[in-house]
Amino acid sequence: MHALRKNHPLRRIVLASAATVSGMVLLLSLKPHTTPAVAVTARSTAPAVKGTRTVTGDTVQTRWGPVQVRVTVKDGKLTEVTAVTYPTDNPRDQEINSYALPRLRSEALQAQSADIDTVSGATYTSDGYRQSLQSALDSAGS
Template identity: 60%
Template sequence: MRRAVVTTTATAAGVVLLLSLKPHDGGSGPVQAVGTGPENGGSAAPASTGRSVTGDAANTRYGPVQVKVTLDGTRITGIDVVQYPSHDRRDQEINSYALPLLNQEAIAAQSADIDVVSGATYTSDGYTESLQSALDKAGAGR
């Protein structure tokens, strides 16, 4: 019984320590870019190859979301999130995990028809709207 109490306490302390870590803030302004390099959950292809098309900014409850898609023909080779909500710590926390997942899913799906990231519904909806806008502008469609 005593071992269970010690184990539970140690586990709880570890979880509290992990949750208290502050996410890294890559910039000071409200608009930051999120790339698709391997460190961000994207492909290893450089985002500069092919042609780039920026989608319309999609207004969400927490602020605009806008993406720039790099295409090789009709194939999506990279996605940069050029604008997203990052006004407070919670926005930054949500988007630090949601945007790389959205980039990864969109590149894998080769379309804007991707799943919403749990806990980031508004960002996900804005992302797919802007991505579809960019694909439409590029003539890549769905």
């Protein structure tokens, strides 16, 4: 009697093992999902405007909700950045934004531009914040 005959239990074990190995190879060959790259354009710094000007940036739709930023520029210096609209639909959004928004504000004031780092754990909010900040800075300069 041959060990891999149709009714022999060893055949089933070999086939099940081969199927398991094949499935694992297929799973491991899958590529993780990556977010589309945001087009990087030349970032403008705070516009050289005499006096004080407050401008609200565009509302940017993110995966978790809209983000909109308002800036105040005084004599060409970015003096205030405020998140006007941001995701607050659930407790997780509120938790993320409670630590992300102050960091984004601080980075924007320090950089004096929209060239700021993404806050870990708040990628979508950071991207929307950056885009709205850039549009506000562009509007303040015109």
